[in-house]
Amino acid sequence: MCNLIALSLLICLFQPIARPPVFDVNRIDQLLEPIRQKNNLPSLAGAVLTSKGLVSIGATGVRKAGTNVAVTTDDLWHLGSDTKAMTATMIGSLVERGKLKWDSTIEDVFPDLAKSFPPDFAKITLTELLCHHAGVPENIDWRSQELTGSMMEQRRKVVQIAASMKLIAKPGAEFHYSNLGYVIAAAMAEKITGEPWEELITKAVFKPLGMSSVGFGGTGTPGNIDQPWPHYANGKPTEKNGPAVDNPPVMGPAGTVHCSLSDWAKFVADQMRGQLGEHGILKPETYIQLHTPRFGGDYAFGWGVLQRPWGGGTVYSHAGSNTVNFAVVWMAPAKDFAVLVVTNEGGEAAAKGSDEAASALIVDYLKAK
Numbered sequence: 001m002c003n004l005i006a007l008s009l010l011i012c013l014f015q016p017i018a019r020p021p022v023f024d025v026n027r028i029d030q031l032l033e034p035i036r037q038k039n040n041l042p043s044l045a046g047a048v049l050t051s052k053g054l055v056s057i058g059a060t061g062v063r064k065a066g067t068n069v070a071v072t073t074d075d076l077w078h079l080g081s082d083t084k085a086m087t088a089t090m091i092g093s094l095v096e097r098g099k100l101k102w103d104s105t106i107e108d109v110f111p112d113l114a115k116s117f118p119p120d121f122a123k124i125t126l127t128e129l130l131c132h133h134a135g136v137p138e139n140i141d142w143r144s145q146e147l148t149g150s151m152m153e154q155r156r157k158v159v160q161i162a163a164s165m166k167l168i169a170k171p172g173a174e175f176h177y178s179n180l181g182y183v184i185a186a187a188m189a190e191k192i193t194g195e196p197w198e199e200l201i202t203k204a205v206f207k208p209l210g211m212s213s214v215g216f217g218g219t220g221t222p223g224n225i226d227q228p229w230p231h232y233a234n235g236k237p238t239e240k241n242g243p244a245v246d247n248p249p250v251m252g253p254a255g256t257v258h259c260s261l262s263d264w265a266k267f268v269a270d271q272m273r274g275q276l277g278e279h280g281i282l283k284p285e286t287y288i289q290l291h292t293p294r295f296g297g298d299y300a301f302g303w304g305v306l307q308r309p310w311g312g313g314t315v316y317s318h319a320g321s322n323t324v325n326f327a328v329v330w331m332a333p334a335k336d337f338a339v340l341v342v343t344n345e346g347g348e349a350a351a352k353g354s355d356e357a358a359s360a361l362i363v364d365y366l367k368a369k
Helices: 025-038 080-096 126-130 151-163 179-193 197-206 249-255 261-275 284-291 348-368
Strands: 043-050 053-061 076-078 257-260 304-308 313-320 326-332 337-343
Touching (some): 053 261, 053 348, 080 126, 080 249, 080 257, 080 261, 151 249, 197 249, 261 326, 261 337
């Protein structure tokens, strides 16, 4: 999983031009193609949206290097750690229903297990887990032979494994990015509801927003080039593709969601509407909770919170990667727009190319607004 990347977008502000945004696929393609070539990426896709939905979308390049099978605007893209904001939103729905509280602790939810947990670990709260201030390690051995059974059973075991590990900081004291923290938070939601994270997030987030393309794990049919094929950081395609070419499913809450760009845009538009004070799938006050940094840091619940002049002040961003795909989002509620960028390669070139693509889309939108 990829930590939040503080992408340095050096973008000037422009005087408004009196023309409405246009849903122009060719325009996005033209902007992205030279960036894709410069960074030698197999593909690059992007979208611009407002709180009302998509403005522009486009995709360029191929699904698999060495072939001529072009990517399309309907393709499915792996979002990596951009899944975290979705997991936090699902938990927000449980808070609204009174099933959980932001200050619910591990021992509140797992009283039977917590009797044997170290006191500091047992008192970790949902808030600390979701803003990476719980002091738990970034990962465990996700392919451990101890993790067997249903997803709920595996995630419950993850909580027990985490309890046996030494905390790397006192809860609430320091920021330490942690995929493990999000899996523990999801395990708490599963315990309270009796339903697996996959079903909870589908019912609370994906179905209400009409995100019909969502799936979990790697994309495509094994052996077929019917979706973007994952690529290593050196640009070479992975030996295989398909749902299993990803981190283990137990890590889902931290980052195994894939979907189309247009469906991801539905989620981000809903987040933006909420930040602007409108009702969405959650109440306005819940979105404020999701987007507010804690403990004096700059990370909220699945969102990095930054200051950028081009965004009118506060902007929200996150990047995600399972090492063979990359995705990044920038959301600027004060300007009522956001950009999404994805590629089917992991590593430094993918991050750099996505940074440049996001910059180009932001500049282009601000000029046209």
